[in-house]
Amino acid sequence: MNKPKWFLSFLLLPILFFAGCVPVDSLNPLYTDKDIVFDSSLLGEWIGTGAADDGGLKFNKEGDNAYQVIMTDNNGGETKRTFYTGHLVAIGDHRFLDIVPQTWEARRDSYVLNIDQAKGSSKIEPRLLKLGEAAYMEFTGGNAAKSGQMHAQLRPAHWFFKIRMDGKKLRLDFIDDDKFRKSIELGKFHIGNALLGNAKSKTKDVVITADTKELQKFVVDHADDDSLFGEHLTELQRKP
Numbered sequence: 215m216n217k218p219k220w221f222l223s224f225l226l227l228p229i230l231f232f233a234g235c236v237p238v239d240s241l242n243p244l245y246t247d248k249d250i251v252f253d254s255s256l257l258g259e260w261i262g263t264g265a266a267d268d269g270g271l272k273f274n275k276e277g278d279n280a281y282q283v284i285m286t287d288n289n290g291g292e293t294k295r296t297f298y299t300g301h302l303v304a305i306g307d308h309r310f311l312d313i314v315p316q317t318w319e320a321r322r323d324s325y326v327l328n329i330d331q332a333k334g335s336s337k338i339e340p341r342l343l344k345l346g347e348a349a350y351m352e353f354t355g356g357n358a359a360k361s362g363q364m365h366a367q368l369r370p371a372h373w374f375f376k377i378r379m380d381g382k383k384l385r386l387d388f389i390d391d392d393k394f395r396k397s398i399e400l401g402k403f404h405i406g407n408a409l410l411g412n413a414k415s416k417t418k419d420v421v422i423t424a425d426t427k428e429l430q431k432f433v434v435d436h437a438d439d440d441s442l443f444g445e446h447l448t449e450l451q452r453k454p
Contacts (some may be wrong), residue, residue, distance in 0.1 A: 235445050237388040237440070239371035240422040241350060244312045244429055245303040253302055258383050259453035271450065273300070283313055290373040302377070305430050308437045311375045311386060320371065322348035327353075338364055342408050344419055371421070376432070376443050384450040387443040394442075395420035405432045
């Protein structure tokens with residue numbers, strides 16, 4: 215998968231080193247309102263444990279029960295920050311962090327949409343377009359042939375992490391998109407998804423399209439499966 219520009223700038227940080235991996239995109243959140251919890255012990259700055267680590271994560275309270283998550287890179291004497299909105303999610307005995315970027319950059323591409331009108335109905339393909347990094351356009355609607363309308367909805371991508379925290383140390387495990395795509399193609403995992411790309415693409419981008427209920431069941435069923443949640447950020451510690 216092509217790595218987001220706003221994400222690649224952090225790949226060189228030892229503290230946030232993903233080994234070239236990024237979390238899989240999900241069109242839907244991992245939470246409903248009843249699943250959201252707020253833990254004040256997450257607030258503050260978290261940094262790597264190594265002396266050479268030069269960056270970190272900062273959690274501020276945002277609204278009643280959300281977090282503003284700031285990823286900071288101090289590399290080269292210039293401070294760069296990327297902002298996310300995060301929610302802490304409690305499902306059963308597990309806790310997850312669901313984040314979405316507060317800004318994103320669209321590709322300057324043109325897209326070909328095929329409209330098939332037959333037997334008094336019409337449909338548009340592809341129904342899902344990746345506009346850039348962490349954002350999609352989904353086309354829905356009823357009978358466009360009769361109504362003359364087709365609905366387009368911007369869908370920002372959600373990333374989610376299994377979170378482990380003891381007050382002093384923080385670990386975030388995630389689902390790698392490339393490994394997940396390969397597992398889907400092999401039939402190892404079964405959950406609503408879309409593989410995006412054209413016939414010339416050597417590999418396709420994968421995005422989870424399952425609704426929140428299906429998504430929650432899937433991550434809980436596999437919460438302890440290292441073959442799914444097999445990647446993690448370097449362990450972080452609270453900044454003194």
